[in-house]
Amino acid sequence: MTTRLALRRFSAIPLRRLGDKRWYSSAADGFDATSSSSKAQPPSEAIDGFSVFPQELPSNAQDPSKDDFINDATSPPRTREQQMEYNKHESLRDWLGRQSRKRSVDEIVVLTGNIHRGSEILHNAVYNKGTGFNHSERERLGVRGLVPPRFFSIEQQAEKIWQQQVVMRESNAPKIARWRHLQALKDRNETLFYRLLQEHVEELAPVIYTPTVGEACLNYSRFFRRARGMFFTKDDVGHMHSMTYNWRGDVKIVVVTDGSRVLGLGDLGAHGMGISVGKLDLYVAGGGFDPQEVLPVCLDVGTNNKSLLNDKWYFGLNSQRLEGGDYYRVIDEFMRAIRHRWPNALIQFEDFQTKHALEILTNYRNDYLCFNDDIQGTAAVVLAGVYGALKVLGGKDRSEIRKQKFVMCGAGSAGMGIVAMLHKAVVKSGGLSEEEAYDNFYIMDNNGLITNERKLEFPREAAVEPFAKARKATKELPDGASLLDVVTKSKCTALLGASTVNGLFTEDVLRQMGEQNERPIIFPLSNPTSNAECTSEEAAKATDGRAVFSSGSPFEDAKGAVSGRLMRANQGNNLYIFPGLGLGALLSGAKTISEEMLVSSAKAISDMLTEDQIRRGCIFPLIKEIRNISARVAVRVIKQAAEEGQAKRSVVAIIESDDEHDTKLYKYVKRAQYVPEYRPTVFPVEESRRTVDDY
Ligand SMILES: NC(=O)c1ccc[n+]([C@@H]2O[C@H](COP(=O)([O-])OP(=O)(O)OC[C@H]3O[C@@H](n4cnc5c(N)ncnc54)[C@H](O)[C@@H]3O)[C@@H](O)[C@H]2O)c1
Numbered sequence: 001m002t003t004r005l006a007l008r009r010f011s012a013i014p015l016r017r018l019g020d021k022r023w024y025s026s027a028a029d030g031f032d033a034t035s036s037s038s039k040a041q042p043p044s045e046a047i048d049g050f051s052v053f054p055q056e057l058p059s060n061a062q063d064p065s066k067d068d069f070i071n072d073a074t075s076p077p078r079t080r081e082q083q084m085e086y087n088k089h090e091s092l093r094d095w096l097g098r099q100s101r102k103r104s105v106d107e108i109v110v111l112t113g114n115i116h117r118g119s120e121i122l123h124n125a126v127y128n129k130g131t132g133f134n135h136s137e138r139e140r141l142g143v144r145g146l147v148p149p150r151f152f153s154i155e156q157q158a159e160k161i162w163q164q165q166v167v168m169r170e171s172n173a174p175k176i177a178r179w180r181h182l183q184a185l186k187d188r189n190e191t192l193f194y195r196l197l198q199e200h201v202e203e204l205a206p207v208i209y210t211p212t213v214g215e216a217c218l219n220y221s222r223f224f225r226r227a228r229g230m231f232f233t234k235d236d237v238g239h240m241h242s243m244t245y246n247w248r249g250d251v252k253i254v255v256v257t258d259g260s261r262v263l264g265l266g267d268l269g270a271h272g273m274g275i276s277v278g279k280l281d282l283y284v285a286g287g288g289f290d291p292q293e294v295l296p297v298c299l300d301v302g303t304n305n306k307s308l309l310n311d312k313w314y315f316g317l318n319s320q321r322l323e324g325g326d327y328y329r330v331i332d333e334f335m336r337a338i339r340h341r342w343p344n345a346l347i348q349f350e351d352f353q354t355k356h357a358l359e360i361l362t363n364y365r366n367d368y369l370c371f372n373d374d375i376q377g378t379a380a381v382v383l384a385g386v387y388g389a390l391k392v393l394g395g396k397d398r399s400e401i402r403k404q405k406f407v408m409c410g411a412g413s414a415g416m417g418i419v420a421m422l423h424k425a426v427v428k429s430g431g432l433s434e435e436e437a438y439d440n441f442y443i444m445d446n447n448g449l450i451t452n453e454r455k456l457e458f459p460r461e462a463a464v465e466p467f468a469k470a471r472k473a474t475k476e477l478p479d480g481a482s483l484l485d486v487v488t489k490s491k492c493t494a495l496l497g498a499s500t501v502n503g504l505f506t507e508d509v510l511r512q513m514g515e516q517n518e519r520p521i522i523f524p525l526s527n528p529t530s531n532a533e534c535t536s537e538e539a540a541k542a543t544d545g546r547a548v549f550s551s552g553s554p555f556e557d558a559k560g561a562v563s564g565r566l567m568r569a570n571q572g573n574n575l576y577i578f579p580g581l582g583l584g585a586l587l588s589g590a591k592t593i594s595e596e597m598l599v600s601s602a603k604a605i606s607d608m609l610t611e612d613q614i615r616r617g618c619i620f621p622l623i624k625e626i627r628n629i630s631a632r633v634a635v636r637v638i639k640q641a642a643e644e645g646q647a648k649r650s651v652v653a654i655i656e657s658d659d660e661h662d663t664k665l666y667k668y669v670k671r672a673q674y675v676p677e678y679r680p681t682v683f684p685v686e687e688s689r690r691t692v693d694d695y
């Protein structure tokens with residue numbers, strides 16, 4: 001305390017950004033910052049005349065509405081342009097010298113929070129830059145001699161790691177080996193990891209996310225190296241509030257799973273952590289969230305997966321899943337704990353089994369900033385895909401959705417989320433009543449076609465009920481009718497799969513789709529690849545390349561067997577939605593996620609398609625554009641929030657400012673996106689006494 005007071009009196013640097021961090025000083029400076037002794041010396045008496053002063057590393061993801069976004073030259077480089085400039089130089093002298101030979105400084109700020117010096121910095125993935133520490137940082141942080149002598153910029157480092165990935169790709173190394181290579185990088189240098197991911201997102205998304213993340217989740221206990229995220233278990237009930245304080249820093253976004261339905265792989269218990277981590281990697285690389293502000297969570301409420309329970313290395317609780325009230329108590333305490341600690345954080349529910357997913361969403365969606373990715377994110381990406389497909393089909397506008405007849409294979413959280421949103425879109429397109437619009441949908445589950453004769457289990461199948469009621473069983477299409485019969489007799493135009501059943505779209509079924517449609521819409525959405533209802537090759541072969549194809553996991557474009565026509569293999573994965581939706585929701589200041597925000601996200605995506613892409617059969621913009629796609633989605637979400645009266649004043653002011661507000665909002669969002677750039681750790685402030693040549 002006394003030390004702090006001393007600091008306050010003697011330091012030329014304002015303390016306002018210190019927060020509750022302990023400040024740090026090295027022994028070399030002649031006093032121990034952590035001591036409460038009144039003998040502590042003020043920084044101005046540090047032996048080399050410079051104070052060593054802790055602050056948080058400045059993020060370059062900013063609240064762009066704040067005035068202090070633009071720095072003056074004597075505060076740490078915060079904007080990404082300033083940080084990039086700083087990082088080009090091998091020492092402070094070099095950096096300052098280039099700015100102005102006459103520049104003088106008073107203090108040196110060491111921006112490494114309350115962590116220690118030397119090897120501890122090198123072993124901290126947040127601060128570590130490896131060979132990227134410039135000479136001044138090496139000196140000040142006590143890492144001189146602990147890293148190889150030569151300085152490499154982040155661009156050079158990224159190029160080196162990328163070359164290793166290319167070698168692995170070219171030597172057909174398993175994707176999981178590439179996943180491990182990247183996780184190891186993340187464990188030692190997060191900034192470089194995200195830099196690489198951002199630069200090569202098209203090739204690396206399938207490595208760190210779907211489908212490879214599925215394989216990683218299957219073996220997560222064995223792959224475990226370094227703790228990531230937070231686990232809350234059933235044994236933590238009563239302690240969750242306090243546990244959230246074990247997590248450092250501010251959190252803007254939480255992805256939480258209970259591991260009960262990981263992709264199409266079923267109950268993977270505590271291994272579900274892998275999916276939360278993978279989603280958040282895309283929030284960072286694709287959405288522009290600061291990696292310091294994301295929190296992956298796995299709720300370990302047990303598992304019913306026998307092989308995990310019998311696996312002596314399984315790292316989750318060795319017990320059966322909680323059910324009923326006990327289960328919902330865990331969820332509720334978790335939700336309250338998060339809100340108590342980080343009141344503005346967005347919570348994404350991920351991979352909860354269908355029997356709980358809808359109920360959890362219903363319980364919290366009106367009071368918390370939250371959404372379910374599998375129900376809502378998936379629905380929005382499929383709606384975007386259908387709008388994109390209408391363009392490829394030459395439709396004149398979105399209202400043509402009402403002419404489509406959909407067969408949905410899978411009546412789980414994904415399938416029912418999709419049809420609920422498509423049904424609303426059909427009704428909104430005009431011309432059909434709610435009742436009439438149900439006729440555009442045929443829902444199937446493992447027992448075949450679902451009709452009014454089906455006995456539904458409530459509340460689990462409540463979402464199915466209106467579709468079931470409206471589909472009267474007939475002699476032609478009785479309850480339980482087969483997929484081939486349903487496809488043939490319904491004359492459907494679109495075949496969607498969220499069934500988890502690999503090969504469900506058989507050659508007969510695909511061929512029939514091709515016979516009854518000039519351009520059949522075929523979406524095998526189940527993940528990972530091993531669960532897809534069909535491959536791109538199968539769809540292209542059976543339809544001679546005419547299908548408008550989109551799968552949950554990535555496939556290669558494929559050629560029709562007769563004409564050799566190239567069929568575009570789009571990837572219809574909710575990765576197009578969640579990063580931008582989250583970004584928009586948080587930047588707008590919204591308190592809840594509305595259905596209309598999701599619909600706006602879908603429209604934003606299909607609006608981005610270019611004529612050339614449409615000609616080539618693309619129904620989504622390219623994944624390599626994901627940061628811009630996310631920014632476009634965020635703009636629509638912000639505007640929707642404003643329309644609902646949910647947006648904060650500063651963004652409403654932009655919207656009301658003039659006709660150019662879309663461009664302004666876009667810039668606003670882009671400025672808020674974090675860019676993986678090394679954050680300066682050592683920085684001079686206050687021009688007064690010393691000149692550059694003094695150090
Ligand atoms: N592409 C994406 O972005 C995305 C998003 C979410 C979910 N998914 C995938 O969707 C799949 C389903 O997820 P869920 O949460 O709804 O799972 P779920 O297990 O709750 O639902 C699966 C449904 O498929 C039905 N089904 C099983 N066999 C069938 C068959 N032979 N014919 C027709 N239906 C059959 C089941 O009865 C059930 O209704 C998963 O593989 C998941 O990875 C993809």
Ligand SMILES: O=C(O)C[C@H](O)C(=O)O
Pocket residue numbers: 210262263264351373374526527552573574
């Ligand atoms: O995780 C994905 O790739 C998409 C989706 O959330 C799923 O559960 O399959």
Ligand SMILES: [Mg+2]
Pocket residue numbers: 263350351373374
């Ligand atoms: Mg999911």
